Amino acid sequence: MIDVLIIGSGGAGLTAALNAKKNGSEVLVVSKTYPTHSQTCQAQGGINAVLNETNDDNNQNYINDTYKASHNLGNQKNIKYLCENSKNTLMWLDSIGVPFSRNKNYGIAQRKFGGTKAKRTCYSSDYTGLKILHTLYDQCIKEEIEFLNEHYLLDLIVEENCVKGTIVLNMQTSELIQIAAKTVILATGGYAGLYHQFTTNSFVSTGDGIAAAFRAGAKLSNMEFIQFHPTTLENKNILISESARGEGGYLVDKDGNRFIDELKPRDEVARAIFKKNHDGEKVYLDLRHLGIEKIQEAMPQERRLVIDFLNLKMEEDLIPINPSAHYTMGGIETDIDAKTSIKNLYACGECSQSGIHGANRLGGNSLLEIITFGQVAGKNASDSAKEIDDLSISDIQYKKNEKQIEEIFEKETNLDYLKIKKEIGKLFFVNVGLFREEKKLIKALDYINKKKEEISKIGIKNKDKIYNKNLIELLELKNLITLCEPILLCAIERKESRGAHYRVDFKDKSLEYEKNSVCLLKDGKIKNYFEDVL
Amino acid sequence: MNIKIKRFNSEQDIDEIVDYDIKDNKTILESLIEVKIKYDESLAFRCGCRTGICGSCSLRVNGVEKLACKSKLNENDLIEPIKNTKVIKDLIVDLEHESKLLKKSNTFLNKLEETTISKEDEKLIDTQSNCILCQSCFSSCPIYEVNDKFLGPYALTRALRYVDDKKESHKVQTLEKIQDNGVWDCTLCGNCTMVCPQFIDPKTDIMNLRMKSVQNGFEDRSMQYMTGAGFAGGFDTGFDPTGGFNPNGF
Numbered sequence: 001m002i003d004v005l006i007i008g009s010g011g012a013g014l015t016a017a018l019n020a021k022k023n024g025s026e027v028l029v030v031s032k033t034y035p036t037h038s039q040t041c042q043a044q045g046g047i048n049a050v051l052n053e054t055n056d057d058n059n060q061n062y063i064n065d066t067y068k069a070s071h072n073l074g075n076q077k078n079i080k081y082l083c084e085n086s087k088n089t090l091m092w093l094d095s096i097g098v099p100f101s102r103n104k105n106y107g108i109a110q111r112k113f114g115g116t117k118a119k120r121t122c123y124s125s126d127y128t129g130l131k132i133l134h135t136l137y138d139q140c141i142k143e144e145i146e147f148l149n150e151h152y153l154l155d156l157i158v159e160e161n162c163v164k165g166t167i168v169l170n171m172q173t174s175e176l177i178q179i180a181a182k183t184v185i186l187a188t189g190g191y192a193g194l195y196h197q198f199t200t201n202s203f204v205s206t207g208d209g210i211a212a213a214f215r216a217g218a219k220l221s222n223m224e225f226i227q228f229h230p231t232t233l234e235n236k237n238i239l240i241s242e243s244a245r246g247e248g249g250y251l252v253d254k255d256g257n258r259f260i261d262e263l264k265p266r267d268e269v270a271r272a273i274f275k276k277n278h279d280g281e282k283v284y285l286d287l288r289h290l291g292i293e294k295i296q297e298a299m300p301q302e303r304r305l306v307i308d309f310l311n312l313k314m315e316e317d318l319i320p321i322n323p324s325a326h327y328t329m330g331g332i333e334t335d336i337d338a339k340t341s342i343k344n345l346y347a348c349g350e351c352s353q354s355g356i357h358g359a360n361r362l363g364g365n366s367l368l369e370i371i372t373f374g375q376v377a378g379k380n381a382s383d384s385a386k387e388i389d390d391l392s393i394s395d396i397q398y399k400k401n402e403k404q405i406e407e408i409f410e411k412e413t414n415l416d417y418l419k420i421k422k423e424i425g426k427l428f429f430v431n432v433g434l435f436r437e438e439k440k441l442i443k444a445l446d447y448i449n450k451k452k453e454e455i456s457k458i459g460i461k462n463k464d465k466i467y468n469k470n471l472i473e474l475l476e477l478k479n480l481i482t483l484c485e486p487i488l489l490c491a492i493e494r495k496e497s498r499g500a501h502y503r504v505d506f507k508d509k510s511l512e513y514e515k516n517s518v519c520l521l522k523d524g525k526i527k528n529y530f531e532d533v534l
Numbered sequence: 535m536n537i538k539i540k541r542f543n544s545e546q547d548i549d550e551i552v553d554y555d556i557k558d559n560k561t562i563l564e565s566l567i568e569v570k571i572k573y574d575e576s577l578a579f580r581c582g583c584r585t586g587i588c589g590s591c592s593l594r595v596n597g598v599e600k601l602a603c604k605s606k607l608n609e610n611d612l613i614e615p616i617k618n619t620k621v622i623k624d625l626i627v628d629l630e631h632e633s634k635l636l637k638k639s640n641t642f643l644n645k646l647e648e649t650t651i652s653k654e655d656e657k658l659i660d661t662q663s664n665c666i667l668c669q670s671c672f673s674s675c676p677i678y679e680v681n682d683k684f685l686g687p688y689a690l691t692r693a694l695r696y697v698d699d700k701k702e703s704h705k706v707q708t709l710e711k712i713q714d715n716g717v718w719d720c721t722l723c724g725n726c727t728m729v730c731p732q733f734i735d736p737k738t739d740i741m742n743l744r745m746k747s748v749q750n751g752f753e754d755r756s757m758q759y760m761t762g763a764g765f766a767g768g769f770d771t772g773f774d775p776t777g778g779f780n781p782n783g784f
Contacts, residue, residue, distance in 0.1 A: 034629055036667045037582050037590040097643035097701060099656055099663050106650040124663075130587060131663055138642035138692075141633050149630070172622055202582040238585050305585060308604050309560075418571055462576035464545050467623040469578045 002028045003385035004378070005166065005181030007153050007209055010038035011129070011367065012349025013187035014136035015374025016381070017145050020185075023382035028179070030148045030168055032204065032472070035137045039189050039202050039350075040370065043129025044241035044301060046121035047093075047371075048364035049086035051108060057118035059084050065116045066365060069265050070358025071499040072514050073222065075534050078336050078355040082365075082372050089371050090122055098135045100124050111246045111298075113363040115265040121364040126243055126299045129367060151177070152472055153208050154401045156184065157393055158216040162343040164393045166212075167401045171472060174465040176405065178398045182385035183344045185377045186213060186332060187370075190350035192226065194480045194487075195325035196425030198433075200232050200239040209351045211479035213332045214486065219341040220519045221333040221353040223483070224491035225500045227361055228434050229326035230269040231285055236309050237324040240285060240302050242266075242363040247298050250286040252318065267360045267500045270323040274434045277322050284318035291315065323434065327366060329357040329500065330487070333518065338377035341520075344384055348377040353516075355534070359499025408471060411459025417474050420451055424480065432491060437505045441492045448484040455481060486519035489528045493517065537565050537607060539577070540614040542621050551612065562613065563591055563602040566625075579625040586731060589668030592616055593625050599670035599729040616673035632667060639685045640711040641692035647703035655700045662695035662739060664732045671726035671736050683715040687726035687736035690716060694739045697746060709747050717743045718755035 004020040006013045009031035021027045029035075050062050062083040067074045090108065094100060101123055103109040110119040124131040140147075150171040157165045157178070165180040188209025192201045199205075214220055230251075231240045245251070245262040251269070253259050253276060260272045273283045287295060292315040295303050303314045312319060332340050332347040334354045340347050348354070349370040356369050427447055431440040455478060460470040494517060496510035497503050515530035535558050542549050554573055559565045563581055570577045582588035584603045591602040594614040602613075615621050620628040636642075671687035678684055685693075693712050697705045717740050726736040748754050 033582065033590065034632070037580075037588045039583075041587050041589075041666070042583050042585065095646050095701075097696070097699060099659055099699070102651055102653045102656045104653065106652055125660065127587075127664055130666065134663070134665070134667070135643075138636065141637050142642040142644075144637075147633065202588060203584070204582050301587070308586070418575070460575075464543065464576060464623070466543070466545050467578050467626050468576075470575055 001391060002026050002179065002181040004183050004185060004381045005030065005179055006185045006187060007166065008038075008187035008189060008349070008351070009033070009035035009147065010187060010189060010349060010370065011040035011133055011136060012370035012374040012377075013185070014133070014140055015371050016185045016187055016348055016378035018136065018139055018143060019375045019378025020382040021143050021145055023379055025382040025385055028146050028148060028181070029140070030151045030153065030166070030179070032150065032152045032171065032208070034149050035140070035147065036134060037204065038133060039205050040133040041130045042200070042202065042239065043367050044126040044239060045113065045243040045246065046111065046123035046128050046364045047090065047132070047367035048113070048120050048362070049090040049122055049368065050083065050120060051087055051090065051110065051122070057120060061118060062086065062120060066356065066362055069115045069360050069362045070356070071360060071509070073358030073498070073516060073533055075336075075355025077534070081336055082356055082368060085372055086368055089368060089375070093132060093135070093371060096135055096139050098124065098132050111243060112263065113242050113246050114263045114269065115362045121246065123243065125297070126241055126301045132367060132371070152475065153188065153212055154404070154475070155397055156212050156216040156345065157397045158342055158345075159394065161217065163216070163345040164391055167398055169405065172467055174405070174468055174471065176398065176402055178393070178395070180391050180393050182388040182391060183346065183381040185338075185381050186345070186347040186351050187349045187374065187377070188351045190328035190331065191480065191483050192325040192328050194424065194483065195428050196421050198237060198425055198429035199325040200229055200237055201325070206476040206480055207351070207483045208476065208479050209347070210331050211482040213340065213342070213345070213347065214482060214519075214521055216342060217521055218345065219333040220486050221330060221516050222358070222490070223330035223486040223519060224494055224517060225329035225357075225359050226325055226432070226487075227266055227327040227329060227500050228270040228274070228323040230266055230273050230323050231321045232324040233306065233309055234282075234320035234322050238305055238309055239326070240305070240319065240321065241299070243299055244285060244287060244302060247294065248290055252284050252286045254282050265360055266363065267502070271434050271502060273321070274323050282320055283322070285321050286318055287314045288316065288318075325429070327361055329353070329359065329361055334373070336376075337380050338373050339380070344381075344388075346377040346381045348373040359501060405471070408459045408474060409463055411457070413458040413461065415454060415458045417455070417458065417477050420455065421477050421480070424448075424451070424484070432487065434502060436491060436501065436503050438492060441488055445485070445488045445492070448481060448488065452481055452485075485526060486528070489526065490517040490519060493528060493530070535607065536610050537569065538610065538612040539566075539569065539624070540612070541577075541624055542615070543623055559607055561603055562593075562595065562600070562605045562607045562611070565607045566602060566613070578623045587666055589666035592668040592670045592673070594673065599673050601668060601670070601731050604731065616669055618673055618675065618678040629669065632669070635685055635689040636692065638711065639689040639693045639716070640708040641689060641696055643696060643699065643702055644704035644707050645702070647701055649700055651700055659695045659698050661734055662691050662698070665691055665695075665734055666732060668731060670729045670731060674725040674729045676723060676725065677719055677721065681715060681719055684719050685712060685716045687740070690720070690743060691734055691736045691739045694743050697743065706750050709743070709750050709752060712743060713747065713752055717747060
C-alpha cells in the first residue's frame, strides 16, 4: 500500500517525494505531465535566502520584507520559519547538485529583487527553476521514486473528512484508477492559467488540485490575490524575469523617461505599467546600458526569448512589455505543517495558501516556498502515514467519477469549450485584473454562473479512448470554472485595496479586511467569510 | 498557408499525412492550435510553457527536430512526431524511456564532495545543465536503428554534467555506467548537436566522456568499433562500406 501519494511533479511535489522516501515511506508521484514539463521550469530569476547574516542583511530583514509585501496578511510564524530556514534550504539544494551561479569569493551569487534593499536572490543564470527542477528529478531517479506520468487527478477520496486516496484517469487509455493511500500531498500548482492568453503560465497550470480539494470540502483562502508580472513580452505574455530589473534594467515610457522605481513590489510596478498601456502608451524595458557581456552572463535565456519572439536584441533595442497574470497567492489553506483542513491531506507549493505571500509575493519567494514546504509536507505526511495501519475505502467516489466520464463521452455538444476558455481568459483580464470594481466583478460572476450551467451539459465530439486530449481539456476547463466562483466572491467581498487586489471603488486599505478570505463548499453551497490572520 | 501533419490513430486505423489550409502564424504551435480549432479538435500534441523551456512540444519539421513553440512555419512544412519511440497518437509519443535511460546512465550526484566551487567550476557544467530533456537529440540519433539499448545523447550529456561537477566525489561510478551501449557506441555523426534547441553539443560531450573514460582506466573501444566496420584505423566517419548504417548520407 502507498504511504504517501503525491499529486503533482513540479518542484514542490518532487521535494515532498524525496523527503517522504527519505523518511522511510512508500511513495508514488502522480503527474498529468512529465516531471520536467512542470511549471517550475519557467521560474527564471531566482530563489531567496539569507546566506550570511551581516550588516547588509539578516533573517529579521528578510522576515520584515516578506511580511511587509504580504500587506499584513502573511502568517508571521510561517514566514519566520521560511526565512530562518532559507540558508538550510539553499544548502540542501546546493548539496544535491543544483548548479547555482557563484560569486568571486566562491560563494553562491545573489542579486537584488523588488521589495527589498538587500542582494538576497540566489540564481543559476536565468535558468534557476529549470536547474532546480531537473536536479530534483535526477535525485528522484536515483532514489527510485515511482512515477505515474500522464495520469490526471479527477477527485480525492474523502470519507468523514479524512482523505484515503484519489481517483485518477490514465490519459493514454482513458481508464480510471483508484489509488488508495494513507496520506495525500497536493502539489498541483496555481490557477493563473485561468487568464488564458493573458498569462505567463504554462497551458498545464489549471488549478486541478485546488478544484479537487474544494470539491472535497477543503478550505480555500485568499483566492482573490492574483499577481501580475510587470514585464512580459508585449502581446506574447512571455516572462522576462525580475532579474532584468534586478540587474539594473530600466522601465521607460515612449519618450525614454523612467516613470517608476523598478524595484518596487510587483503589484505597484505592474499597475503603473498597465495604466500606461490602458491609456494607449507603450512601455519598454531598457537593458542597453548593461552591455552584452552582463546580459549574456545573467540572462541568456531571456535574451534568446527576445530574439526568438520579438526579433529584437536586448543589448541594442528597447523591449516592449506589458503585465500578465503570473502567480496566484491563494489556494488550499495550509498551516505550518502543510496540513489542510482535511485529515491526512497535505498541500505545498503554489496550490497552497501557506501564509507566506498574503496579498503580494516577493520575487524569489515562490521557489523557496516550494522547496521549504515540499520538505515539510513530505516529512509530515510520511510521519502521519506511519500511524495508519489499515485503510478501508468504499467505491462511491470511483463510481461517481466513472459516471462523470461516461457522460462526457456520451453527450453530444455544439458548445466550443476552447472558445469558452478564451472568453474566460479575456473576461478575467479585463474584469478581474489589475484594477477591479464591483460592477465588473458582478458582471464576471454572472457570466461564470451561466457558463457553469452550460458546461455541465456538454460532452466532447472526439470519442477516442486513446490519448483523448479533448477530455482532459474539458475537465481542466471545468476545474478553472470551479475556481472562478471563489475568486470572484472573495474579490467582491474584499471591499478595500490591498496588494494585488486593487479596487477602484475602495482605493485604500481597511483594517476591517486585515483578514484572510476563506471559501469552502458545505452541503453543496459555497460559504465565504473572513478569518483572522494567525 | 499549407501545413502537412502526419496523423496516427490506432483506434480509427489512421496513419496518413493530412493537409490543412491555415493563416500565416508566428509559430508551429500556433498553427497546430489553429488546426485543432478550425478543422479537427481531436488533433493531439503536447505543449506547455510556449517559451522553449519545458521541452514538451518537440516534433519533426521536414525531418528535422524542432520545438513547436519556438519554430516558424513555412509553406508546405511536414510535421511529424519525433522518432525512436512509439507513437501513441498523432504527434504524441511514449516518453517512458526517459527515466530509464537516465537511471542506467547514473545521471545524478552520487556522493557530495565537500569543496569550494568557483565561477569557473560552475561555468564548466553550465551548458550541459541547460538541457530541457526535449528529446530532440534522442529522435535525431541514428544509432537507435541498430541498437535500441543505446543510452543516447541527452543521457550522456547529463552524465558529463555530473562527471564534470566538482561537487561529485564518485565520478568513476558514472563513467563505469556509460561504457556499455554508451560513449563508444556513438558514431559522432553530430545530428544531436545540429538539432539541440539549447545549443548543447552532445557529440563533443561524448568525445569528452571518451577521453575521461580512458584517463580513468577504461578501455578505449573506438578502434575496436572501427575495425568492425572494415577500417584498419584512422578517423571515425560512421561510414560503412558494406552498405549498412550511414548517418552522413554519402
